[in-house]
Amino acid sequence: MLSGFADIPPVFSTNLPLQGRRQGKVRDLYQLAPDSDGTARLLVIASDRISAFDIVMPTPVAGKGSILTALSLGWFAFLRARGIVKDHVLQAGIGGIAELEALDPTMRAQLTGRSMVCRAAKVIQIECVARGYLAGSGWNEYRANGTVCGIALPKGLRQCEQLPEPIFTPAIKAETGHDENVSFDGAAALVGGATMERLRALTLSIYTTAARHARDRGVILADTKFEFGFALDTAGRATDELLLVDEVLTPDSSRYWPADLYVAGRDQPSFDKQFLRNWLLELVAAKSWNKEAPGPELPPEVVQQTVGRYLEALDRLGLEDVRRKAFRERLAGATHEEHVHTATVPSSGATIIDGRLLSLALRASIKARIAASTRSVRLDAVMVGDDPSSAVYAENQAKTCREVGIDYRLHRIGLGAGFDEIAGRILLLNGDANVRAIMLHLPLPEGVDTERIQSLIAQDKDVEGVNPANIGNVVYGRRSLVPCTALAALEMIESTGILLRGARCVIVGASNIVGKPIAVLLMRAEATVLSTNKYTTNLTDLTRSADVIVAAAGVPGLITKDMVKRGAVVIDVGINRVTDDAGKTTTVGDVDFQSVREIAGFLSPVPGGVGPMTVAMLLRNVVDATLR
Numbered sequence: 001m002l003s004g005f006a007d008i009p010p011v012f013s014t015n016l017p018l019q020g021r022r023q024g025k026v027r028d029l030y031q032l033a034p035d036s037d038g039t040a041r042l043l044v045i046a047s048d049r050i051s052a053f054d055i056v057m058p059t060p061v062a063g064k065g066s067i068l069t070a071l072s073l074g075w076f077a078f079l080r081a082r083g084i085v086k087d088h089v090l091q092a093g094i095g096g097i098a099e100l101e102a103l104d105p106t107m108r109a110q111l112t113g114r115s116m117v118c119r120a121a122k123v124i125q126i127e128c129v130a131r132g133y134l135a136g137s138g139w140n141e142y143r144a145n146g147t148v149c150g151i152a153l154p155k156g157l158r159q160c161e162q163l164p165e166p167i168f169t170p171a172i173k174a175e176t177g178h179d180e181n182v183s184f185d186g187a188a189a190l191v192g193g194a195t196m197e198r199l200r201a202l203t204l205s206i207y208t209t210a211a212r213h214a215r216d217r218g219v220i221l222a223d224t225k226f227e228f229g230f231a232l233d234t235a236g237r238a239t240d241e242l243l244l245v246d247e248v249l250t251p252d253s254s255r256y257w258p259a260d261l262y263v264a265g266r267d268q269p270s271f272d273k274q275f276l277r278n279w280l281l282e283l284v285a286a287k288s289w290n291k292e293a294p295g296p297e298l299p300p301e302v303v304q305q306t307v308g309r310y311l312e313a314l315d316r317l318g319l320e321d322v323r324r325k326a327f328r329e330r331l332a333g334a335t336h337e338e339h340v341h342t343a344t345v346p347s348s349g350a351t352i353i354d355g356r357l358l359s360l361a362l363r364a365s366i367k368a369r370i371a372a373s374t375r376s377v378r379l380d381a382v383m384v385g386d387d388p389s390s391a392v393y394a395e396n397q398a399k400t401c402r403e404v405g406i407d408y409r410l411h412r413i414g415l416g417a418g419f420d421e422i423a424g425r426i427l428l429l430n431g432d433a434n435v436r437a438i439m440l441h442l443p444l445p446e447g448v449d450t451e452r453i454q455s456l457i458a459q460d461k462d463v464e465g466v467n468p469a470n471i472g473n474v475v476y477g478r479r480s481l482v483p484c485t486a487l488a489a490l491e492m493i494e495s496t497g498i499l500l501r502g503a504r505c506v507i508v509g510a511s512n513i514v515g516k517p518i519a520v521l522l523m524r525a526e527a528t529v530l531s532t533n534k535y536t537t538n539l540t541d542l543t544r545s546a547d548v549i550v551a552a553a554g555v556p557g558l559i560t561k562d563m564v565k566r567g568a569v570v571i572d573v574g575i576n577r578v579t580d581d582a583g584k585t586t587t588v589g590d591v592d593f594q595s596v597r598e599i600a601g602f603l604s605p606v607p608g609g610v611g612p613m614t615v616a617m618l619l620r621n622v623v624d625a626t627l628r
Contacts, residue, residue: 010048010060010061010062010063011045011047011048011060011065011110011114012047012048012049012060013028013047013049014028014045014047014107014110014111016030016043016103016107017103018030018031018032018043018099019031025049025051025054025056026046026047026049026050026051026065026068026247026252027044027045027046027047027246027247028044028045028047029042029043029044029045030042030043030045031043031120032097032099032117033098033099034234035090035349036349037234038234039090039119039120039232039234040119040120040232040236041090041117041118041119041120042088042117042118042119042120043094043097043100043115043116043117043118044115044116044117044118044246045065045110045111045114045115046064046065046066046068046069046072046114046115046247047060047065047114048060048061048062048063048064048065049061050064050273050276050298050306052273052276052277052280052295053277053280053291055291055292055293055294055295056293056295057276057295057296057297057298058294058295058296058297058298059297059298059303061298061303061306061307062303062307063307063310063311064306064307064310065113065114066112066113066114066357066360067250067307067310067311067313067314067360067364068114068247068250068251068252068310069092069113069114069115069116069357070113070314070357070360070361070364071247071249071250071251071313071314071317072116072247072248072249072250073089073092073116073357074317075210075248075249076089076244076248078210078213079206079209079210079244079248081497082209084202084205084206084209085202085205085206085242085243085244086231086241086242086243086244087243087244087245087248088118088119088120088121088229088243088244088245089116089117089118089119090116090117090118090119091116091117091351091352092115092116092351092352092354092357093111093113093115093116093352093354093356093357093605093608094108094111094115094117097117112356112608113354113356113357113360118245119231119232119243120232121229121230121231121232121238121243121245122229122230122232122238123173123227123228123229123245123246124191124195124199124227124228124229124230125172125173125190125191126170126171126172126173126182126187126190126191126196126199126228127170127171127172127173127179127225127226127227128168128170128199128200128202128203128225128226128227128228129149129168129169129170129171129203129223129224129225129226130166130167130168130169130203130204130206130207130223130224130225130226131148131163131166131167131169131222131223132162132163132166132207132211132221132222132223133160133161133162133163133220133222133223133255134148134153134157134158134159134160134161134162134163135159135160135222135223135255135268136223136255138169138223139159139160142157148167148169149167149169149170149181149183150181150183151167151169158264158265159264159265159266159267160222160257160262160264160265160266160267160268161264161265162264166204166207166208166211168184168200168203168204169181170182170183170184170187170196170199170200171225172187172190173227184196184200198242199228199242202226202228202242202244203226206226206244206248207221207224210224210249213317214256214317215259217316217317217318218258218259218260218316219256219257219258219259219271219313219316219317220256220257220258220259220262220268221249221254221255221256222254222255222256222257222268223254223255224249224253224254224255225253225254226244226248226253227244227245227246228242228243228244228245229242229243229245230242230243231243251271251272251273251309251310251313252272252273254272255270255272255274256270256271256272256313257269257270257271258271258316270309271309271310271312271313271316272309272310272313273306273309275302275305275306275309276298276302276306279302280295280296283296311364311367311368312368314361314364315364315365315368349597349598349600350570350596350597350598350599350600350601350602350603351496351601351602351603352597352602352603352604352605353492353495353496353571353602353603353604353605353609354605354608354609355488355492355604355605355608355609355610355611355612355613356608356612358491358492358495358612358613358616359612359613359615359616362491362613362616362617362619362620363403363404363616363619366404366616366619366620366623367403367404367405369623369627370404370405370406370623371405373627375626375627376407377405377406377407377436377437377622377623377626377627378406378407378408378409378434378435378436378437378626379401379406379407379408379409379437379438379439379463379622380409380411380429380435380437380438380439381394381397381408381409381410381411381438381439381440381441382411382413382422382425382426382429382438382439382440382441383410383411383412383413383441384412384413384414384415384417384422384441384444384445384448385413385414385415385417385445386415387443390441390442390443393441394410394441397615398410400615400619401619401622404619406619406622406623411425411429413425415445416445417445417448418445418447418448419448419449419452419453422444422448422453423452423453423456426438426440426453426456426457427456429461430456430457430458430461435461436461436625436626437461437463437621437622437625437626438457438458438461438462438463439463439464439618440453440454440457440464440466451468454466454467454468455467455468455469459473459480459481460481460625461625462481463481463484463618463621463622463625464481464483464484464513464618464621465480465481465482465483465484465486465487465513465517465621466483466512466513470482470483471483471512471513471516471517474517474520474521475520477524481621481624481625482517482521482621483512483513483514483517484614484615484617484618484621485513485514485573485610485614485617486513486514486517486518486521487521487614487617487620487621488610488613488614488616488617489514489518489550489552489571489573489610489613490518490521490522490525491613491617492571492604492609492610492613493522493548493550493569493571496569496601496602498547498548498569498602500522500525500526500527500548501525501526501527502526502527502528503527503528503547503548504527504528504530504545504546504547504548505519505522505527505528505529505530505546505547505548505549505550506529506530506532506542506543506545506546506548506549506550507519507522507529507530507531507532507550507552508532508533508534508536508539508543508549508550508551508552508553508558508559508590509532509533509534509550509551509552509553509554509573509590510531510532510533511552514552514573515531515533515550515552516531518550518552519531522548527548530542530546533553534553534554534555534558539563540562540563543559543563543564543565544562544563544564544565545565546564546565546568547565547568547569548568548569548570548571549563549564549568549569549570549571550571550573551570551571551572551573551574551589551590551591552573552574552590553574553590554574554576554590555574555576555590556574556576556578556588556589556590557588557590557591557592558574558590558591559572559590559591559592559596560592560595560596561592561595561596561598561599564596564599564600565599566599566601567599567600567601568599568600568601568602569600569601569602569603570591570596570600570602570603570604571604571609571610572589572590572591572593572603572604572605572606572609572610573589573590573610574588574589574590574591574606575587575589575606575607575611576588576589576590587606587607588606589605589606589609591603591606593605593606
């Protein structure tokens, strides 16, 4: 099963109680209410459907929609930062969308990691294809006529050979069946010559820039296709502003090859659905399928091999690094007067830092590291007693570990155990050369000193980073295992691309495993850090001047709109259970989400923010402790 994405049930189709439902081969679209500025919005959901030869297969490919979403978001950010083209993305995930707050948990689970809120646009009915290599249908046409989509190419080119320069080959979008190739002049007759000139220039610029990045990561982007649309004004009329829409540079719309295995003159191994196509062609050759609907059911090995190639594309392209680097490069390009540490607040409110989506990409990277290693990775967890919540957490942790290839071993100790018995088990694990990663489930029995027990865990095996020696190493900047929640908060801050050097950061809360270590981590990034708590008398004045706020005080709704500077990054670490007058209990953070969302630049939700990232950071610490 696919790491990170396996905990999200496969989604073949959605049927949400929203207006304007439309369904493509892969994506489901719904209308949302306009934002406060009147901007028309869509909810775009990448399902796990997969198509080949223009037939949607009946078997979902679990994890595919989440991978496509992570890829698209990374590339959108990359292109946006370079000023090449504007795009339709307003936010990743569904945090803060009023129409979705009332969805039941099952429906919300369907949207996890696969959803984007986007500007509505008038889509141009032209597929904009860029080709840099001679492959697929282009190779077949070249062998017959010496052309690709009517464009004459030099003689003597081999299969999959790089073209002298990339070419633009438009096609007419089809609602069903194959898109139809069309000449540039033919497309111009449909949408206008000036529009086609803009589309050609944008397509080749995007392709060239993306191909250069991919090659730097050991991947060849052989060809790809884009869709564009005109932005709408508040009255719903198309403007002249071009937006890049739909997906971008995913294995569904692109042909990716591993550069280290590339040899011109033959078919190439790929990171797309060519594996599925080849399997289907075997069925066609055996007269078991005729390339018509319905498609055949896909066996598990075909599903796993296909999604494995998508996952490898995600891992090789380093899209989380792309998103972070792209934002930083945009900031670095500003003049001194323009250079700020905060973000522009979108018209729809703060950009939601989706911890679930970030954790998916991180888990994918973790699984890739484990798969590439010859050493097995194991986590030994100690649990005392039979606390129900701890037991559920342990079961979920075991499942998560299995999904990324970690051998999870739970050591149970009876409820009546005292300090000596628990300490003895910890010391036994410390001395076992086969044990490289240890964690301790809390709570411990009353009367047992938790901090003393935690301090006994060998610091090089302490994957929760709770041994005081590890916390001290954080202070001194030494290599160590850092507390997972503090790491999660830092990763989420950095995911926004904010320039931390010189940024003013206010930490609200000073616990040993969150407040103190995150303050030190931010200081190491050369930020200006102020540590406060819920009793700080002038807290509002301090937070209102902050570029970054980390709320970790354990007080529901402590941080309100009037305490936040416009455009600030706000990370909510709080997890509080509150019960309303009707007796309904919900989980909320330390931040008043709805009000702060109106003014912050970036905001993490509760739940779905720091929590999933903390789990991912624990997994990363386990791998680091084992493989380093």
